Amino acid sequence: MAIRTKKFSRRSPLAAVIVVLAGLLVSGGSYVAATAAVTSSAKAEVDQATIDTGKKLFLANCASCHGKNAEGTANAPSLIGVGAASVDFQVGTGRMPGQASGPQLQVKPVQFKQEDIDALAAYVASLAPGPEVPTEAYLAQTGNASHGGELFRINCAMCHNAVGAGGALTQGKYAPSLRNTSAKHIYEAMVTGPQNMPVFSNSNLSPADKTDIITYLQYVQENPSVGGDELGNLGPVAEGLIAWLAMLGGIVVITIWLGAKSN
Amino acid sequence: MSNAVTSKKKGGFLAGTANYLDERVGIAGIVKEFGRKIFPDHWSFMLGEVALYSFLVLLLSGTFLTFFFNPTMAETTYDGVFGPLKGAHMSSAYASTLDISFEVRGGLLMRQVHHWSALLFVAAAGLHMLRVFFTGAFRKPREINWVVGFMLFVLGMAGGFTGYSLPDDLLSGNGLRIIDGMLKGLPWIGSYTSSLLFGGEFPGNQIVPRLYSLHIMIVPALILVFLVVHLFMVVIHKHTHYSGPGKKDTNVVGYPLMPVYVAKAGGFFFIVFGVIMLTAAFVTINPVWNYGSYDPSPVSAGTQPDWYIGFLDGALRLAPTGIETVVNGATVSWNILLPMIVGVGLLGVVAVYPFIEGWITGDKREHHVLDRPRNAPTRTAIGAAGVTFYAVLWAGAGTDLIATNFKMSLNQVLTTMQILLFVAPVAAYFVTKRLCLSLQRKDREIVLHGHESGRIVRLPHGEYVEVHEQADVYQIWKLTDFKEYAPTLARPNANGVITIRARIRSALSKMFFEDRVSPVSKTELEAAKHHAELH
């Protein structure tokens, strides 16, 4: 855990500023309006009262590990510059507050109400600029699923599997299944790079690209497998088990009936 | 001929047809010769049939697929109904696979039938081989048929692999990439071999049509040839049977081909077909639309081959780090060669095992009565060790899924497998051998002292004893009908020299037969009966 702390703190606030700026620059064209909507609405929502509530919640629930000013301690990384998106993802999926130490943070039942999470996020975002919580405009499944699928295979499938069923990483870490992850949390994971996941900033995958990816994942989640039970999308290993246990096993039972004498 | 003519007078359509055929193809002789041939009945004798029937289903469903599949790698843009791939660039092979799945009614069902029956074909052949091995059915005169069957198993794997790669999807493409990497690792000829297979650089645009030729012509034709030889030899040898009352090396006990066996085996074909069809109706296999078309840059987590190639993939994963060396400027990829040697070596041992055992036992008799596995403890133990070795390699191909599903570290799982590969087969050997010897001793107990009835009786002088029920003559025969083998000494030959061959043979025979349990003899049985009567 100590290792992670060290690395987290190394992400300089400057880098985060670059991300936001680059993101704004790259996402031109039809997304200008949407982007503007994000910044303005985000600014409008965040009033000082919310930040104060967030600070109280932070001091009560997070400061023991992350430090009174979110500057980080030996046990947990600094949160300065991680942005509202990071808080919304980590707390909103139940990963934070962290419990048992292990190779990576586990998904648990969410500990806070969404408004408390928003307040926490607002407080952390007030410390230094960082990735913001995306608005609905990015999460609408109006992207190009075909392009999203291609991007997903190139950037995500190696860890998360071709349809987001998840997969193994080194030393007990793993890429989680994306089957029940909300569009918002998927988006936030891409911009913040939680734990060992790399960051997919807007200069790498534009907001439109991210919307495409989310559209693809939504398609996969919402449409049943046309061939029948999909065996968790685990591929040939699961298929082999079915062939041996269900098919050949079933047939062996039938052969026993066949070979047995009738009464 | 005159008989046939006279028989025509009576009977209706059936007799007429029979007469017509006999006068043209001489079918009466065939029916007379084979119609009442006896086949022994036992569930384990039907495993080979499962493989045969799966192959027939493969031919039927495969023919359907050839009508719609386009085996070329010409680039095309997808404009079919599957949304998440619309507008994607892909090969015609992949596009036509999508069309079979999404636009041909019943096409997806047939694809799934074809793929499930391929998995079942190799699985059933493997289980059938295990049955033949553990019952000693490969012994004289069936050694050659064992080799023919082994060839069928290998051809099954070849047919499966060539078919798996045809849709040109991401999963199978990465499989081909691994094949390319393995070929390149061959000494001297590696890069040339890869170029010959792929028609130049990987992936090129040749591999799918080439694999298609192999998959729909060469491999099935070879399977058919070996299948015919395999079945022809079964007819020549007549089927083996398990030891039991009235069953001898000189007879075969069972049901006649017509009508019982035809009804049972014919019905069984429909049942196997039904199981495949039902699985295909309910369970997705190889959802190629999820994987996308092949592109050398992406890869999906959980990239695995079909189960029968798994042991080779596992062998690749289990190779230790850093064993590639450079010798005189030549790169020797031991991390590829070693797994290949292990995989091919394992198959090689399987292929020649009957000859090894035949040489050790020096047994030149014909065997038609099967061994119960416990009555050949060393063979059974060797088989168990081999199965365990294979199973560890096989599980090795699923290390990532084992790690994620059982919440373990991928690295620890792999390291454990590396250790198990050596430890588990040895443990399996000794445990199995001891288990067999114990079971044989239990059989002796049952023959000599009968079954424990669970009934406790008090004798007049106060002693409590459990009543044993004498086994009946049929069971006694079943438990005592086997041969004991004694190890041989290394003896000098005519020139008075003890050859190395003789020494090896003697050592092996000692390993096989030093620990053994003899069948109960008539004298022992009578002595036991006499003893029981004294009580």
Place this chain on the structure above:
Amino acid sequence: MAKNSKEVAKHEEVAEHDYATGLAVITEDKISDPGIEPHRVRMTDKSVKHEKAAARQVALLFAISILGSIFAIWAYYAFPFDDTNASSLRINTLFLGLGISLGLFGIGIGAVHWAKTLMPDAEVSEERHQTRGTEEVRAAALEVIRLADQESGFSRRKLIRRTLYGALALFPIPAIVLFSDLGPNPKDSLRHTMWGAKKNTRLARDPDGTPIKASDVQIGSVFHVIPEGLEKLEAPHMLNEKAKAAVLLVRLDPSEIKNDKEREWGYDGIVAYSKICTHVGCPVALYEQHTHHLLCPCHQSTFDLAEDCKVVFGPATRPLPQLKIEVDAEGYLVAPGDFAEPVGPSFWERKA
């Protein structure tokens, strides 16, 4: 069985093994075979009622089969594909398969039930013959071969025989040579990638082909990279080149990089490595941001990005080759030239 004196004695007896039985101990003291067990009569043999019931069951099963097949034909037409609704395909596949299964199971189970309950179930014994021919047959066969040999002079005429062997050994060789054009001599195609095709090729995003600026790459992010212009190549060259030129681009904190060459060949902590595994060529693409490990999903080779991609786990031996990168006047990342060594799996003449 503990070795008792009796067994030792037996051992002595069988010391001179009979040719035919090998190491088997043939004992005279064997328990005798009681013969085939008496036939157990079935209910269907004893009672007409049971027999009739069984016959009805068989007929019912065949009738179910008929219904199943009809259902399958009906389902084929009754559940058409609707292009806008994926579940229509699911339903068609399911009911078609279900109907056909029923058609098959009905016949199969019916036939077996018929055989088991209504056909005779007394086991019959048939004599086996030794596989080898009788002495007369073998003698006759030998005579045929001897005659053939004598008439052709096969053993006698050494010259004919030897030239025939030679001819037979050589005639398949042209057939093997014929296959040489399956693929060209690879020559040095394995040593070059598209990065060396021209100087200062820009690094571009996979698959869109847009070039990447150094300022786009932040610490912790990963880019999947192709040479600019690759996506415009014709098939199959596009895939062939991509299979060699695919690159992974990450930015590390320069202080974390432990290898001088790695730092020099990068730009301000941005480093580019071949994505093709040095084991058997899968794309090594699983990047862990904090451990900076790269994991191959196929065989679990693990490479450490902070140490010039040396192998830290798994079957690979060689580190992933690094692609030297620079920044051009407009701030885009470019590769001044090709990899310094062949990428991907090893081959015999790799070092030559």
